[in-house]
Amino acid sequence: MESIARNQLTVAQVQHLEDANQNPLTGKSWPQDHEGILQGRRRLPVYGRYQEILDNYHQSQVMILSSETGSGKSTQVPQLLVYDEYESGLQIACTQPRRLAATELASRVAEEMGVNLGEEVGYKIGGDHNVNQNKKKTRLAYMTEGVLLRQLRSDKLLSAYACVIIDEAHERTVDLDLLLALLKKVISRRKDFKVVIMSATMDTKLFQEYFDNCPLVHFPGLKFEVKTFYTAPEETGPDFVTLAAATVVHIHKNQEPGDILVFLPGENEIEKVCSMVRRNAKDLDVFPLYSSLPSGDQRLALDSSGPNRKCVVSTNIAETSLTIANVVYVIDTGLSRQLVYNPRLRLNMLEVRLISQASAKQRMGRAGRTKNGVCYRLYSKAVYDSMAPSTEPGIHCASIDSVVLNLVASGYRKLIDFDWLDAPHPESLARAAQHLQDWELLKDDGSLTRSGRLASKCPLDPIWYRAIEIGAKFGCSLDILDIALLCSSQKSIFIRPAGYRQAADLARTAFADPLSDHLTLANAFNTYMRVRQLNDQKNRPKIDLERWCTRHFLNMRALEEIDIKRGEMGASLEDTCKITPGRTSITDTTSVRKVLAIAFCTHTAIYRSGDTYRTVHENTPALLSPHSSLVGGNYEWIVYTAFQTSGRRQYLETATAINAEWLVDLPFFQDSRLPTTGDRLLRQENVKRSLDRARARI
DNA sequence: TTGTGGTGT
Secondary structure, rough: OOOOOOOOHHHHHHHHHHHOOOOOOOOOOOOOOOOOOOOOHHOOOOHHHHHHHHHHHHHEEEEEEEEEOOOOHHHHHHHHHHHHHHHHHHEEEEOOOOOOOHHHHHHHHHHHOOOOOOOEEEEEOOOOOOOOOOOOOOOEEEEEHHHHHHHHHHHHOOOOOOOOEEHHHOOHHHHHHHHHHHHHHHHHHHHOOOOEEEHHHHHHHHHHHOOOOOOOEEEEOOOEEEEEEOOOOOOOOOOHHHHHHHHHHHHHHHHHHHHEEEEEOOOHHHHHHHHHHHHHOOOOEEEEOOOOOOOOHHHHHHHOOOEEEEEEEEEEOOOOOOOOEEEEEEEEEEEEEEEEEEEOEEEEEEEEOOOOOOHHHHHHOOOOOOOEEEEEEEEOHHHHHHOOOOOOOOOOOOOHHHHHHHHHOOOOOOOOOOEEEEOOHHHHHHHHHHHHHHOEEOOOOOOOOOHHHHHHHHOHHHHHHHHHHHHHHHHOHHHHHHHHHHHHOOOEOOOOOOHHHHHHHHHOOOEEEEEEEHHHHHHHHHHHHHHHHHHHHOOOOOOHHHHHHHOOEHHHHHHHHHHHHHHHHHHHHHHHOOOOOOOOOOOHHHHHHHHHHOOOOOEEEEEEEEEEEEEOOOOOOEEEOOOOOOOOOOOOEEEEEEEEOOOOOEEEEEEEEOOOOHHOOOOOHHHHHHOHHHHEEEEOOOHHHHHHHHHOOO
């Protein structure tokens, strides 16, 4: 393949470009503050390593840059490569695991390069692209990993790009693992294409081996020293909440000024620590921080700076996603809630577990961003040594239905032999393939059905795409789309603020459908949409939507996001998937429940006693979620959206009561598919009896 | 007798 002529630059040449009178990217003079910005950039730890980086970049198709946070690599390396690749006329992509990082880095780097955001430097995140329409003009695009994966589907050679920089590779998202595997293919087919992997120091060996022992450049990150103290084993114990609160009070009373950041597993522990600290420390501003906190309260924790010392008590959200300025003291409990996946049961377990050493270092680093800091680890050195070196890759932590579907759609068949960075659990793979067949998205020979091909292009879990298709047959595809988005959205539309839990739960009953949590979600959403539409009519008093939402304990931002998404997706489902739009939920909720029964036939449970059910195909006991509107209904058959543990109990999340008659004709419910023991006896006799009674009723 | 970390197309 013909290689594109390269102008391999030296550091001196790059500096010359940066020091020139005119901006080489725009041909115009630099903005006024250019000189100051340039001096700041040249003080970053990465700056002294430019030649080494360029030399390796020129010699190898893949290289790894490792350094801890604070080195400036996320902002500086892309700029360096923009100049180096300028002659190719192609773009540089830099991927990020999170949307916020992609947009913020883009705007900072646009400023540093003296260009307008969205011209030479831009970003692409799902549903929001801010790059120049003229592809030749854009030189650097920050994007989420998911966006680049999506582009790979339509352009397998990534022909618009000279180089892809993968940032935060150590976070090991599912998208990252997929992306690296697919980029490996691009590398072998395009000799002019390069990949730079940027990671914290922990995983570099794994990446190096994966990419044929490619070169590695390491440079220091932290600019400031963080002193670390461990806790003596006899002082640690199960009551890390009290210990954390006491440590805050101790620092506040005895240590130099400087803000405090505490890491805890979740909301409950955070609110406890906050109230203990408030009781025992004066002149200290205490803020909780976690993702379900309303964004106004989050801003308070991030932005506020008054005369008092500040203490932020946070989940992992402050480890990577949000940065709190001026933290000097970090208190690390060594714990976080982590999603643990059981592939056999397809069960999600949210468990409090020991963090990894990589995560502990990341937490520690939060203390040394602006000056020297101190990190108090509320565990012993022996416990630290026992921690896993790095955090479990995402591909081991969740179901991989959509991963399998997407790889098959990209032309891969034998996924057990796929060149994984870390292979998923074989049972995960087998279960995913089996379910995709049960949902009629994969054929027996492992190829895609027509529905499977369309589902692979749909930004929803495959099971939801199939539900929408079935919905079309029952005239309610739009209802199912709404429900799919409501169930898939990161933020719940129902809010339960601390101190108002009961009031919030009571408010929710106003929307409750006694037979279906899915329809309860749809009712709340539809009610909001009707109230909003009333505001559009003339000669009516306007309703304050924010206040209306607050009064009904609804999250208006979540509702608005769903409205935007359903508009976009509704149109594309109709255009490309030929799905007939239809809505019945107002007059005919039975159709919606029927569709859910058929689509979620792999997720059924049968009644036992109390609020206890038993999942049919995994044969496992579970409770209705305490919030479910089905509680007390004792319905014989239900379908559920997710199966998860919290604490010691297993819950079925978002359930709908169904009739056995709706199941009996499905292939999945023929006698041969019911789970049996080793002796071929049915595991649950009552399942067969109930199905037989239903067949007799038809 | 009931309860939850963080992401993304």
